[in-house]
Amino acid sequence: MTQWRLVAAAVLGLLLGTGGATAQAPATTYIQAGRLLADPASGRVLSAHTIVVRDGRIVGIEEGYVGEGQGEVVDLRDSFVLPGLIDSHVHICHENGPNDRVRRTVQTAADLAVDGAHYARITLEAGFTTVADMGEENDAIFAVRDGIARGRIPGPRIVAAGNALSPHGGPGDPAGYRPDVGHTLRRPSLCSGADDCRRVVRETIHRGADHIKITATGSVLADLASGLGQQFTDEEMRAIVEAAHALGRRVTAHAHDAAAINAFLRAGGDSIEHGTNLDSESVRLFRERGAWLVPTLLAGETVGRWANDPNGFLSPAVRDKAxxxxxxxxxxxxxxxxxxxxIAFGTDSSVSRHGENAREFALLVRAGLTPLEAIQTATVNAADHLGLSALIGSISPGKAADIVAVRGDPTADVTVLERISFVMRDGRVYRR
Ligand SMILES: [Zn+2]
Incomplete structure (x- = not known):
């Protein structure tokens, strides 16, 4: 092709592209909601309203049932409609079980990504339109996150930590293996000393992490009888928080014992995962710093159940902690x-099964939250915690069209959220 023909073809393409876009009005969807909790912060439930969705965004909420003959109508007049749910703590690429030790020696990052695609779809269909992944092999989790964002595979919007930081010998250092095998399984996110930890934070962000996750204390499932106390030093935690914040990333800490929770909050950390043994000083620090707690009660319930199973698969060291x-x-x-x-909603799904995330709601209610407060943890609160309030957390004009529906009233009985009947993410319907 000659030069001018190339230019002419390009110009024609541009014209056709522009012409096509203007000739075709953007598709509008009208979601007719019998009851609607558009703004969980206010708790106000509207009756007989219509949500107007265009190009993946919410463009309006109108009184009454409108839209017939103007676009696609989704009839949810018999349903309760609320914003897409948010789980701030999952590990989307695997599920824990009796074969964990073997699984870790045979599974490649590609295998993890394929499993991640599988669990992501299940999670989305359960009504969770956004999740935060709190620790997974970089190559696997970033591929799943990006594949969903590009529309290649169905799943929730994912924000991902990549590999979680752990001290050498800590929860992220494979335990219970032959030394050479354990060494091979090590991920590049172990660090010791403030400088080394700063380096790992910068490398993890450089590799693609949306936020930083650290294991401040021992963990239940690490096959070591080394307790649930503080493992990163105060100095290491200060260095990690400083390095992450300098690059515009939030930092959250897996932490069980109070001393570590309090040290991390004093170091400027943004949130705590689990918070198992927090004390009154922790409560004071959380409030003073405006930090978030992600309680992961479903993980606690699950490991407790495993530990009490006489035929269970936990090693003695793990069982005692569980x-x-x-x-x-x-x-x-x-x-x-x-x-x-x-409080922001998080389940640690991978301990419990993916797709059962909504079981956390009933546990939150058992911990003293009202059903509405429990719903707030998984909508407005989690959006705020993850820094995504401009995009998700409520159904309001300008935000992503992440919308779910249930039969029954979740503000009266939160367990109805375990049976989601409609899921839309970014304006696309994934369950009806
Ligand atoms: Zn976790």
Whole structure:
């Protein structure tokens, strides 16, 4: 092709592109909602309203049932409609089970990504339109996140930490393996000393992390009898928070014991995962710093159940920790909630099964939250916690069209959220 023909073809393409866009009005969807909790912060439930959606965004909420003959109509007149749910703590690429040790030696990052695609679809269909992944192999989780964002695979919007930071010998350092095998399984996110930890934070963000996750204490499922106390030093935690904030990333800490929770909050950390043994000083610090607690009660319940199973697969070291943590988490969430700590919804799904995330709501209610407060944790609160309030968390003009529906009234009985009947993410319907 000659030069001018190339230019002419390009110009024609531009014209056709522009002409096509103007000739074709953007598709509008009208969601007719019998009852509508558009703004969980206010708690106001509207009757007989229509949500107007265009190009993946909410463009309006109108009184009455409108839209017939003007675009696609979604009839949810018999349903309760609310914003897409948000889970701020999942590990979308795997599920824990009896074969974990073998799984980790055979599964490649590609295998993890394929499983991640599978669990992402299940999670979306359960009504969770956004999740935060709190620790997974970089290559796997970033591929799943980006594949969903590009529309290649169905799933929730994902914000991802990549590999979680752990001290050498800590929860992220594979335990219970032959030394050479354990060494091979190590991820590049172990660090010791402030400088080394700063380096890992910068490399993790450089690799693609949306936020930073650290394991400040021992963990239940690490196959080591080394407790649930503080493992990163105060100095390491200060260095991590400083390095992450300098690059515009939030930092959250997996933390069980109070000393570590308090040290991390004093270091300027943004949120705590689990918070199992938090105390009154923690409550004071959470409030003073405006930090978030993500209680993950479903994980506590799940490991407690495994530990009490006489045919269970937990090693003695893990079982002892699980027996402590299971019942304790719910009491800590109760203490935090009563003390006015801001709570965001998170399940640690991978411990519990993906798609069962909504079981957390009933546990939050058991910890003293009202059903509406429990719904707020998974909508407005989680959006705020993840820094995504401009995009998600409520049904209001300008935000992403992330919308779910249930039969029944979740402000009266939160367990109806375990049976989601309609899911839209970014204006696209994934369950009807
Ligand atoms: Zn976790």
């Amino acid at each position: 027996l402590l943590v299971g019942p304790r988490m719910i009491e800590s969430a109760r203490l935090a909630h009563a003390g006015g700590v801001r």
